Amino acid sequence: MATAVTSRLSKRSFWAPFQRMPTSIGLCCAWISVVIFVGIAARWVAPYEYLHQDPLARFSKPFISAAHMLGTDYLGRDVVSNLLVATQTTLMIAIIGSLICAIIGTSLGLLAAHFGGWVDNAIMGFSDAMASIPFIIVALGVLAIFGSSPLLFVFLVGFANWERYARLTRGLVLSAKEEGYAEAARIVGVPPMRIYLRHMLPNIAGPLIVQFTVNFPEIILLESGLSFLGLGIQPPATSLGLMVADGRSYLAIAWWLVAFPGAVIVLTTLSISLLGDYLRDRFDARLR
């Protein structure tokens, strides 16, 4: 198990879970691909400029006219165009946030495992404190103080649940240290940094990737939640949570303003969660 990892082997084992996968996971992957495509090409494929108002066509119902497939909102803005741009914004924030979270968490976990002693205690104590209070309350507190700016918001979202990465990485590194290959590399004089990055990281990447798939939907939900409360993304920018918040006042007369962005949130988080569950099972099976 603990043999040296050659790049070809790890590449093949990385793609292995995607062969012979069940249809449901295939559908999840398909939806995720669509979302990623939208994330890249939203502005080019959107039929209208998303802020374009058409007062004469306010509250058009969806699936009726070809001009506005998913209807229009209270200012006559095209729901399809808004949805595409909002998905792009939400996706960007979730990607950047997840990466920040993974980097902060993994680095702190690594530091805790490497130094041990009081560094370990301080980092783990901090992560316990973070875990004990719902992050949305911390986030609201920070937003109350600094006000909402896009940059702060992305970093704030990226700070959610970093402690899970830290705890996971710490545990994985501590147990990897006990394995023969790390010890062998240390004895022949490989510097610690290189052992961690070149030898350990590929071996512990599986659980970290699974953690990423758990964290990513949570960040989407956090972004939507904060934007829903009016404390996240600010107009004229748009995001899925903001669209839900916007449509909420018109729930009685225009259900589609909430339903479509809501459906995109649910489908995306559901797909990523299911894919993550599936990957975890496959990785576990491989480890067994």
Next chain:
Amino acid sequence: MGAFILSRLFRALVVLVSTVTVVFIVLRISGDAAQQMLPDTASPEALTAFRAKWGLDRSIFEQYLIYVSNALQGDFGTSYADGREVFVIVSERIPKTLLLTVSAFILSIALGIPAGILAAVRRESPVDKGVMAGAVLGYSVPNFLLGLVFVFVFAVWLRILPSSGSSTWSHMILPVATFALFNAAGIARFMRSTLIDVLGQPYISAARADGIPNWEIILFHALPNAAIPMITTLGFTAGGLLGGAVLIEPVFAWPGLGSGFVAATSSGDLAVVQAMILLFTAFMVTINLTVDVLYAVLNPKIRMQ
């Protein structure tokens, strides 16, 4: 066991004091409340008067001492936004949130634990599949969205329940249902996996080999052992209720702590924000302490020490 509980009490106190300190310092050094609360056109004299009125012109250490001594007497200052006492604003919202979260918590335990046990005992049955599907959905549907769906179905479409407010008991149904469904799904999933774990242990096989009836094994051998990890999860769920309240209460215009916190955050009413964060921390610390004590009482390994 006494020493264990004492050490946890001490830790709780440390967390509380450090939260008060950090929150206070961060809030005071980060922004000028006078400029946030007064219009941009306010004269310098008005700003100075405002600072003097709220004690913002003294040194931060003095402000801190004054704040702590006042807080210990239940005086959290006055709201910047509407000039009423923070203590009054916060305390009139506490019962509303407690009513909502406690009923939701009880309901989610009453739904989640039996469902989880059934799912674990009857693997692959409809109950099991329902629990697993519900748990997956619970992780992917935002709670505020489920709330809006409920509003649409029961208030807009069927017109049988009120969508917002808190005046009668029927106003409670939708927010409580939103809360409880989420938590019940999580509780059921955890109950299921814990019980499956326990049922695979050798002592269960031994009990089976002894010919003990199945219901007795589950009731007297498996469940007490599953209870210990379950307590931790219930503690987490109880702690998460406040996070949920922040999103669910505004959906139903429920006048509790959650919507109050959001309103205070939006208007930059730092006095209220500060008091509420303190209250939330105290709540979390109490829950964690309760979990630890229950843990010590239930777990013989700690009890015997």
